[in-house]
Amino acid sequence: MRMKTLTLALATVAAVAIAPAALAQKKYDTGATDKEIKIGGISPYSGPASAYGNIGKAIQAYFDKVNAEGGVNGRKINFISVDDGYNPAKTVEQARKLVEQEEVLLLFNTLGTPPNSAIHKYMNAKKVPQLFVATGATKWGDPKNFPWTMGWQPNYQSESKNYVTHILETKPNGKIAILYQNDDYGKDYLEGFENALGDKAKSMIVAKISYEVTDPTVDSQMVSLKGSGADIFFNITTPKFAAQAIKKAAELGWKPVHYLNSVSSSVGTVLKPAGIENSMGIITAGYLKDPTDPQFQKGKEWDDWLAWMKKYNPNGDLKDNLNVFGYTVAQGLVQVLKQAGDNLTRENIMKQAAALNMTLPMLLPGVNVKTAADDFYPIEREQLMKFDGTTWQLFGKIYGR
């Protein structure tokens, strides 16, 4: 008994003595020092997708704020963001520049499915984190084969799953028609949708028609879909085709429950061209607070965002969702760096990124960021929203995980 107590006491003393020593020990990989953390970013500042360049600028603006307030654990964030023009060949070159020349600790929020695909293998071979990539493809959450790559936003399959849950709750015997773009993006959504329906997929999906990005219109597809007699319509299309589909459905007098993928949820570029009255009642899913929605334009979280926009991102558009996106994802990275403390090795960065459980101010209430060693999908929760003629109105509960 005495021996046991003594051992316990000794162990406690030892533990207390060792703990601070272990904490005080700083560990660095390339790109991290006592003074700064070098982070690389690749965004399309030029080329066809240059509208997304705003995300990169917003991220830079957020890091400016963090640095002005003393940095993360006393270290400044040195964000080196370069342009790839959405050209995968250029992405490879820029990624190599950032990793081999600039010697960054990690790559952060590289944008687009093709550019990220181009460097997927390289980053994992180099064992450099490719963190919180800005694409909705499902393949970024594959820790077994690609332990150095992690997504961020809800992936296409989990979004599909959320629609299915809602359909099964509201219309369990509905007949579903699906229009989808015939590429990896469309198929990703479709696969998630069919998997979530499981056995019911065969009986519930009555029509499933694809179109090519090169097609001039989707009119004939819409006529066939209407002919199937479906009362639910899942619209997996990119903005131009989404507007066409909405318009054609109205022209045909077809009024199913209309689920529109979030890729095309923009009021300005999709719903307005399709016709406001034609778009009434369409359902989509969201996870970020819409900066144009009056219900979110109050409270500390809004004030903080607004103050940041005014001070650090004065050229940014207050109505632009991408600024909310950049702000939020940058906060996600800052949290990872905070958790990593003085152990700024690439391994520890991935370990901390896979141990997140938090909410962020500009995420919808109830939406969280949660990861685990076998779960590389940070945001999976979404809320459904319905178009009321001016904005998207959130309704119902939070879906997903």
Added chain:
Amino acid sequence: MKPLDKKWVWLWSALLLVALILLPFLVKNYRVFQINLVLVYAIAILGLNMLTGFNGQISLGHGAFYAFGAYSAAVLMDKLGVPYWATLPVAFGVCFVLGFLLGFPALRLAGHYLALATFALALAVPQLLKYKHIEHLTGGVQGIVLNKPTPPISFTFLDQPFSADRWLYFFSLAVAGIMFLMAWNILRGRVGRALIAVRDHPIAATAMGINLTMFKSLTFGVSAGITGVAGALGGIVVAFVSPDSFTVNLSIFLLVGVVVGGLASIPGAIFGGMFIQFVPNIADEISRSAPAAIYGVLLIGCMYLMPSGVMGGLNKLWVRLRTKTAG
């Protein structure tokens, strides 16, 4: 002006060779990768220059042949396990045939009309590559990820390991050497003169007994073939191909490379390659808000200072220096 001394030519050539061999060991891996891309673009520009500079046919669609070359190499390596070096002749063959076939309708189109027709090709190619019935081959939008070839031997030199990129440098250098030698052989003799004659005065050229149809189509074929080899090599160097890598911008950049390097100049292609590889990076470093605008300004500046391209500028400088020393 007296002819250059043979001895000096040999000496400078030897020095150049030593420099080319040492170069990849003096810089980081990433720079070697960039130099590889310069070589790749130089070959592509050489191909286009043959057509545009020497034969006077403007093509805004050479990015398409570059893409066909890259995809030929990628599909052969990925699906059939063909070794990387063996894909280059195939890429040449595929693009030669495609270019030759395209050369026929091109005979009826001259000047701007040809430029527009080839422009259409460049616009169409990224979408054709996404076509669903060939998706099992091309990988659709996702493209194909390739493995970098491993160097056949391993050693370290000047403290630098003989990495995949350095091996590819020597491989690309050899390919570029062969292509440039081939182009030089074609263009310096009878065939070259015929091409220029066709460019400058087609009717006179026909009167001299030059088969216009044959020459124009063949030039188109060889030009497309060389650009295809560049595409294949580019695919191997980057280790990834996808439709978005070969947008219409690529075709335009290649034409920019031809003009900046110097129309109808073989060594000019190397300067053209450097320009399209490095200038966008410089533009990006100067301004993140408007890299394209900076690029435009640099391009205009370049053309203003050297209206006949880098080679034209160098020639002028050379002539001026020689007359000064002679006089």
